[in-house]
Amino acid sequence: MSERPEAPDQQARRPEKLDATRLRGLSHPLRVRILDLLQVHGALTATGLAELLGESSGSTSYHLRQLAKHDFVREVEGRGTARERWWEAAPGGFSIGPEDEDDAGLRTTKTLVNAEFERGRQEKIWQLLHAMDIETERTGLAEWKDSVTLMTSNMFATAEQLARMIDAVTAVIDEQLAALKDQEDVPGAVPVQVHFNAFPVVSAALDRRASARDDRA
Numbered sequence: 001m002s003e004r005p006e007a008p009d010q011q012a013r014r015p016e017k018l019d020a021t022r023l024r025g026l027s028h029p030l031r032v033r034i035l036d037l038l039q040v041h042g043a044l045t046a047t048g049l050a051e052l053l054g055e056s057s058g059s060t061s062y063h064l065r066q067l068a069k070h071d072f073v074r075e076v077e078g079r080g081t082a083r084e085r086w087w088e089a090a091p092g093g094f095s096i097g098p099e100d101e102d103d104a105g106l107r108t109t110k111t112l113v114n115a116e117f118e119r120g121r122q123e124k125i126w127q128l129l130h131a132m133d134i135e136t137e138r139t140g141l142a143e144w145k146d147s148v149t150l151m152t153s154n155m156f157a158t159a160e161q162l163a164r165m166i167d168a169v170t171a172v173i174d175e176q177l178a179a180l181k182d183q184e185d186v187p188g189a190v191p192v193q194v195h196f197n198a199f200p201v202v203s204a205a206l207d208r209r210a211s212a213r214d215d216r217a
Contacts, residue, residue: 015093020106023096025070027109030055031063032116035072038089040191042184043076045084121195125150159200166198 018026026032034049044052046061052058064087067073076086096110096117131141132148157165173194182187 001037015095017095022072022094023109023113024069025066026072027113028063028066029116029139030059031067031072032113033120034060034063035067035089036120038073038087040193042191043079043086044090045080045086046086047084049087121193124193162198162200169196170197 022098026035030053033053037052038044039182044156046064047057049055049064064073068075071090073087074090078090080086096114124169128148132145149201172194177194
């Protein structure tokens with residue numbers, strides 16, 4: 001499952017799952033990248049997005065319209081012109097997860113969209129590691145060296161226990177994010193991301209289930 005974080009003023013613990021129509025509206029790698037850029041950088045024009053993505057403004061304009069059609073982005077009111085409109089990510093969050101009633105095509109679509117979101121997250125982490133390890137002084141990231149963590153915890157848990165932990169940690173994250181609302185113009189503030197992944201290790205889980213079946217045989 002891949003969940004997009006809620007905006008700081010959205011307190012729902014579990015973001016709404018995308019229905020099939022909205023999911024298909026997002027199912028293009030460039031649309032996922034456009035949405036990600038708007039969430040990270042804030043409002044941008046089609047031309048600005050094109051420059052960041054190495055695409056034509058015609059292409060980004062088309063995909064922005066498709067994203068707007070499915071309520072992922074919206075025009076910024078009172079900004080821009082008829083020729084150069086500004087766009088922002090729509091507020092609120094959503095999640096993408098498996099459903100028993102999904103057909104094979106929809107499951108494939110979910111996998112592809114989740115994979116593109118994850119690719120973007122991993123790309124940001126590699127950029128961070130490179131900048132912190134090699135170019136800290138030149139990139140101006142020296143002051144951030146004690147404000148970064150990439151943490152992995154390993155444990156054994158049941159599905160119910162992990163679900164309870166996710167709810168508890170999400171509540172803390174929601175509380176902390178609320179305190180950071182509307183900081184775009186605060187001196188020294190830059191875009192940051194908080195990643196929280198909690199999941200069963202599939203290969204180990206399958207091995208343990210197979211071992212348990214063998215023991216019962």
